[in-house]
Amino acid sequence: MSSAFISYSTKDEELAKKLYSLTSMAGIEMFLAGISIEPGSKWTDVIFEKLDKADWVSFWHQKRL
Secondary structure, three states, X not given: OOEEEEEEOHHHHHHHHHHHHHHHHOOOEEEOHXXXXXXXXXXXXXXXXXXXXXXXXXXXXXXXX
């Protein structure tokens, strides 16, 4: 199964969560830090591990005018 890592600014969290939801329904294993990391985990370690193992990486940043 393919896996994807979503990198996003906290300002774009709502958009990232929508992407997570839609792609998860399509059967792609998704990683979104705010949802995927268990409470009490070392965030940095988990993020780098998942980033290294991901088949796809998506970066989200919206320029606000």
